[in-house]
Amino acid sequence: MKSKRASFEDALEALGVTVSSTAESDLEAAVTEAVTEPAVGIALDKTAGDEAFSLTGTPVTVDPTPVALREATTGVTGAELGIGDYGSLVLSMTEEASELLSLFVERHVAILHEEDIQPDMDAAVAELDERFNETGGSAIIATGPSATADMGALVKGAHGPKEVHVIIVEEGA
Amino acid sequence: MATADELRELMRTEGAAVAENTQGFNTGRYDSVADLGDYEELKQAARSIKEDAIEELPDLLDQLTETVEANRGTVYIADDAADANDYIRDVVDERAADRVVKSKSMTSEEIEVNEALEADGVDVVETDLGEWVLQVADEAPSHIVAPAIHKSRESIAELFNERFEPDEPLETAEELTRFARKKLGEQIIDAEVGITGANFVTADTGTMALVTSEGNARKTVAATDTHVAVAGVEKVIPTVGDLHPFIELIGRSGTGQDITSYVSLLTPPVDTPVVDFTDDETPLSEFDSDRDFHLVLIDNGRLEMRDDEQLRETLYCIRCSACSNSCANFQSVGGHAFGGETYSGGIATGWEAGIEGLDVAEEFNDLCTGCTRCVNACPVGIDIPWINTVVRDRINRDKDAPGEWLVDGLTPDEEDDGAPLQKRFFGNFETVAKLGSATAPVSNWLADTTVAQQAMALILGIDPRRDLPTFERETLVDWAAARDSQVTNPERRAVLYPDLYTNHVQVERGKAAVKVLESLGVDVVVPPVPSSGRAPLSQGMVATATDHAERVTEALEPHIADGRDVVVIEPSDHAMFTREYERLLDESSFTDIAENSYEVFEYVFGLLDNGGSVESLSTVTGAEIAYHSHCQQRTLGLEAHTVAVLEECGYDVVTSDVECCGMAGSFGYKSDYYELSMDVGDRLRTQLEDDGVQDRPVVASGTSCLEQIDALLERQPRHPIELLAT
Numbered sequence: 091m092k093s094k095r096a097s098f099e100d101a102l103e104a105l106g107v108t109v110s111s112t113a114e115s116d117l118e119a120a121v122t123e124a125v126t127e128p129a130v131g132i133a134l135d136k137t138a139g140d141e142a143f144s145l146t147g148t149p150v151t152v153d154p155t156p157v158a159l160r161e162a163t164t165g166v167t168g169a170e171l172g173i174g175d176y177g178s179l180v181l182s183m184t185e186e187a188s189e190l191l192s193l194f195v196e197r198h199v200a201i202l203h204e205e206d207i208q209p210d211m212d213a214a215v216a217e218l219d220e221r222f223n224e225t226g227g228s229a230i231i232a233t234g235p236s237a238t239a240d241m242g243a244l245v246k247g248a249h250g251p252k253e254v255h256v257i258i259v260e261e262g263a
Numbered sequence: 264m265a266t267a268d269e270l271r272e273l274m275r276t277e278g279a280a281v282a283e284n285t286q287g288f289n290t291g292r293y294d295s296v297a298d299l300g301d302y303e304e305l306k307q308a309a310r311s312i313k314e315d316a317i318e319e320l321p322d323l324l325d326q327l328t329e330t331v332e333a334n335r336g337t338v339y340i341a342d343d344a345a346d347a348n349d350y351i352r353d354v355v356d357e358r359a360a361d362r363v364v365k366s367k368s369m370t371s372e373e374i375e376v377n378e379a380l381e382a383d384g385v386d387v388v389e390t391d392l393g394e395w396v397l398q399v400a401d402e403a404p405s406h407i408v409a410p411a412i413h414k415s416r417e418s419i420a421e422l423f424n425e426r427f428e429p430d431e432p433l434e435t436a437e438e439l440t441r442f443a444r445k446k447l448g449e450q451i452i453d454a455e456v457g458i459t460g461a462n463f464v465t466a467d468t469g470t471m472a473l474v475t476s477e478g479n480a481r482k483t484v485a486a487t488d489t490h491v492a493v494a495g496v497e498k499v500i501p502t503v504g505d506l507h508p509f510i511e512l513i514g515r516s517g518t519g520q521d522i523t524s525y526v527s528l529l530t531p532p533v534d535t536p537v538v539d540f541t542d543d544e545t546p547l548s549e550f551d552s553d554r555d556f557h558l559v560l561i562d563n564g565r566l567e568m569r570d571d572e573q574l575r576e577t578l579y580c581i582r583c584s585a586c587s588n589s590c591a592n593f594q595s596v597g598g599h600a601f602g603g604e605t606y607s608g609g610i611a612t613g614w615e616a617g618i619e620g621l622d623v624a625e626e627f628n629d630l631c632t633g634c635t636r637c638v639n640a641c642p643v644g645i646d647i648p649w650i651n652t653v654v655r656d657r658i659n660r661d662k663d664a665p666g667e668w669l670v671d672g673l674t675p676d677e678e679d680d681g682a683p684l685q686k687r688f689f690g691n692f693e694t695v696a697k698l699g700s701a702t703a704p705v706s707n708w709l710a711d712t713t714v715a716q717q718a719m720a721l722i723l724g725i726d727p728r729r730d731l732p733t734f735e736r737e738t739l740v741d742w743a744a745a746r747d748s749q750v751t752n753p754e755r756r757a758v759l760y761p762d763l764y765t766n767h768v769q770v771e772r773g774k775a776a777v778k779v780l781e782s783l784g785v786d787v788v789v790p791p792v793p794s795s796g797r798a799p800l801s802q803g804m805v806a807t808a809t810d811h812a813e814r815v816t817e818a819l820e821p822h823i824a825d826g827r828d829v830v831v832i833e834p835s836d837h838a839m840f841t842r843e844y845e846r847l848l849d850e851s852s853f854t855d856i857a858e859n860s861y862e863v864f865e866y867v868f869g870l871l872d873n874g875g876s877v878e879s880l881s882t883v884t885g886a887e888i889a890y891h892s893h894c895q896q897r898t899l900g901l902e903a904h905t906v907a908v909l910e911e912c913g914y915d916v917v918t919s920d921v922e923c924c925g926m927a928g929s930f931g932y933k934s935d936y937y938e939l940s941m942d943v944g945d946r947l948r949t950q951l952e953d954d955g956v957q958d959r960p961v962v963a964s965g966t967s968c969l970e971q972i973d974a975l976l977e978r979q980p981r982h983p984i985e986l987l988a989t
């Protein structure tokens with residue numbers, strides 16, 4: 091059996107989604123490398139090291155204005171879960187506009203903690219079921235870039251991002 | 264009903280694009296579900312969730328209303344289209360909205376909300392790219408998942424260049440998409456109200472699932488402050504956890520993707536702030552998320568469908584389009600012919616009959632030939648052909664009695680009130696065949712004369728380009744009766760079912776079957792047995808079919824009680840015994856016949872597997888052969904047996920994988936469908952004329968397939984059993 095991380099990465103590759111991985115301590119460098127400027131983003135509520143990861147030290151403008159969002163190339167947000175068998179990301183919808191930051195850009199960079207990779211869709215839905223029942227909520231299961239075949243051939247980047255990049259933050263590293 | 268001319272025109276203008284795209288989706292489905300270890304379990308889970316949800320629908324609607332209201336949203340249950348539109352118009356009016364953006368939803372097509380809002384002067388913009396193309400072109404969708412499937416890239420480019428006069432003419436799919444994204448993007452951020460559909464709504468939390476690939480539904484919700492979700496009442500399921508099988512199945516079943524790019528699980532109103540996209544000073548997080556949410560659930564005939572024992576299953580449909588994509592006729596003509604006011608494809612008959620009425624369903628119902636290729640494709644296990652049959656029966660009964668003077672005598676077992684002449688002719692083919700054999704060769708000569716052909720074309724709508732079956736004077740039953748069994752110490756005992764064609768027309772394959780079974784030590788009898796009822800059933804003559812079913816069981820029961828197996832050559836009859844009879848007979852009669860019936864190659868396979876010697880059959884070394892299985896045989900999972908037996912006998916077998924030969928019983932004989940039947944057949948012909956296949960002799964299991972292949976190819980096809988007889 092492949093590890094859930096390995097099958098997650100294989101699935102991402104099959105979707106044309108690029109992946110990099112990093113230790114918590116090197117996250118700033120990994121983000122800097124992954125973005126194409128101008129980049130906008132949202133600070134993570136997950137900690138990296140001791141504090142929530144704020145994106146300071148990267149070229150990412152945190153909590154931009156709407157106009158800055160529309161002019162940006164890259165949007166950086168966290169991902170709540172990864173789904174091993176599909177290569178999907180579960181994105182939440184926060185008051186900090188994570189939904190807009192992951193959708194209104196050409197390139198979406200998602201930061202995912204390795205321990206949040208679920209083996210399969212069944213497990214992921216079970217987790218969402220529990221969470222929605224406790225606190226309500228919304229989420230997007232995003233798999234690969236936005237795409238359409240309506241114009242006579244498959245084109246990536248219909249309304250949403252054309253490229254997706256996932257940064258996996260390694261456990262305890 | 265679409266006329267032959269209309270069908271021809273659609274095949275010419277839209278056929279190529281429809282065929283390419285639906286076949287792509289369909290192949291994608293096969294590939295994608297093959298990777299799912301638990302495909303059948305997921306389908307069963309999906310089915311049972313829908314069954315239970317429809318059973319408990321009134322309670323679920325109450326629960327959902329409570330949850331949505333607790334979430335600060337509103338639920339409105341609309342009786343019909345007008346009621347729903349009035350409500351939505353009020354919401355838009357109250358918001359003082361100039362523009363509404365809409366993401367694709369069949370339910371909103373059903374109620375024609377665009378027209379209602381436009382009448383109020385509201386600008387309604389479709390954001391799904393395919394839907395937008397149609398809005399620009401002022402055309403109706405032709406597919407429930409890919410609405411503009413009938414349009415080629417070239418025609419979209421032409422449309423855009425003419426309408427928008429861009430500086431540089433648009434050409435590639437990439438350029439067209441970029442252009443649409445930009446244009447629609449500006450309109451979305453400018454809109455006040457967003458309308459979406461909902462693929463599923465969960466009663467426990469008020470969460471709706473929206474399945475899309477483009478991201479337009481996400482933008483439609485995020486960029487506006489008022490969200491109206493429109494869905495049929497049947498979309499409610501109990502819990503978020505219940506979404507699991509559907510998430511795994513819906514994309515695979517429809518476009519053949521493992522999953523679409525986005526599955527939005529929204530519990531509105533969502534937390535995303537409502538921003539002013541022209542603001543260059545305020546950070547995103549400082550906007551508030553003051554949002555309004557309205558869930559409009561539409562009855563429009565659905566609650567009545569729920570009480571209708573036969574149409575109820577339609578409500579399990581998750582609108583994935585697998586039944587359209589897997590349908591050979593749909594692949595040729597698309598949803599502009601094979602569809603009603605809103606819905607298209609196999610299940611459209613159920614939807615349109617329930618929502619619009621029988622007259623709308625009648626317009627395209629006859630395009631379902633009952634081949635059953637959609638049955639295994641449907642993720643919620645709806646027996647789509649059965650719904651088509653039931654509706655056809657109701658349509659027949661809705662009509663005035665036809666010119667009885669013409670068919671009296673020809674159709675002694677006709678339905679008392681009912682089917683039109685042509686349907687009754689095909690539905691009572693048993694009588695025709697009996698007369699045909701009794702009067703052969705006169706009947707054969709008569710059928711060949713121009714006068715007779717013109718009369719048949721005129722009165723019965725039989726296409727003069729079709730060769731009619733040639734009746735044999737000595738039937739299989741007569742041949743067998745005049746002959747002694749060749750087996751002294753039988754291994755098993757069987758009754759070979761003399762279907763109409765084998766008995767009267769393709770008598771040779773019947774004789775071959777008897778000889779093969781005898782070679783393997785089976786004692787065979789061939790008693791007279793009534794025809795299975797397949798013919799009347801496919802004409803929607805359910806009462807006549809039931810009568811056949813009862814008489815067949817009566818004739819076969821003593822043999823079964825006597826320990827004989829029932830061996831069936833014709834796959835469509837075998838499917839009657841093991842599938843459709845469940846609908847026509849009481850449970851014990853059905854089980855009795857279903858459990859004791861075998862398709863002839865399934866039976867031979869079993870005999871060989873149980874120690875029968877292949878040496879007693881006619882074998883070859885490596886001879887090449889091409890095999891075309893039969894639709895219903897494939898649905899029942901029986902294609903593999905024929906291939907395995909042929910291989911064991913030394914053949915090198917290639918098989919066809921097109922969905923259908925294009926004939927499906929009487930369908931291809933009818934003048935209105937002759938060209939469609941040939942168009943579908945053309946895909947099979949192409950495969951059989953491929954490199955490496957073109958010189959192979961062809962064998963096929965089904966009667967109509969044999970007739971059709973005979974018409975398509977120079978090479979005359981045979982039934983595979985004829986290869987095995989010594």
Ligand code: SF4
Nearest residue numbers: 580581583584586641
């Ligand atoms: S009937 Fe079945 S296959 Fe057809 S659209 Fe509905 S769910 Fe899909």
